[in-house]
Amino acid sequence: MRTLVLIFSVACLLSLSSCATRVVAKPATVTVVKTPPKHYKIVRVKGKRYYFWNGKHYKKTRRGYVIVRV
Numbered sequence: 001m002r003t004l005v006l007i008f009s010v011a012c013l014l015s016l017s018s019c020a021t022r023v024v025a026k027p028a029t030v031t032v033v034k035t036p037p038k039h040y041k042i043v044r045v046k047g048k049r050y051y052f053w054n055g056k057h058y059k060k061t062r063r064g065y066v067i068v069r070v
Contacts, residue, residue: 032064045070 040053051058051065058065 031067032061033058033066034064036065 036051036058037053040051040058043050043052043057045057049060050068050070051060056067057070059068
């Protein structure tokens, strides 16, 4: 019985250890523009609406307009 308990406890300890590693990524720098300029264009790419000005595409969010890659 003692051997059975020992084997069971070792099996539990081995199953609790994980091979996964923790990956931490830096948050990207995000530029938020509160109001777009008067000369912006609305562009649809794959059914999604983007705003285009200064050679960049922007997506509208709650906080303003954010630069995105299309």
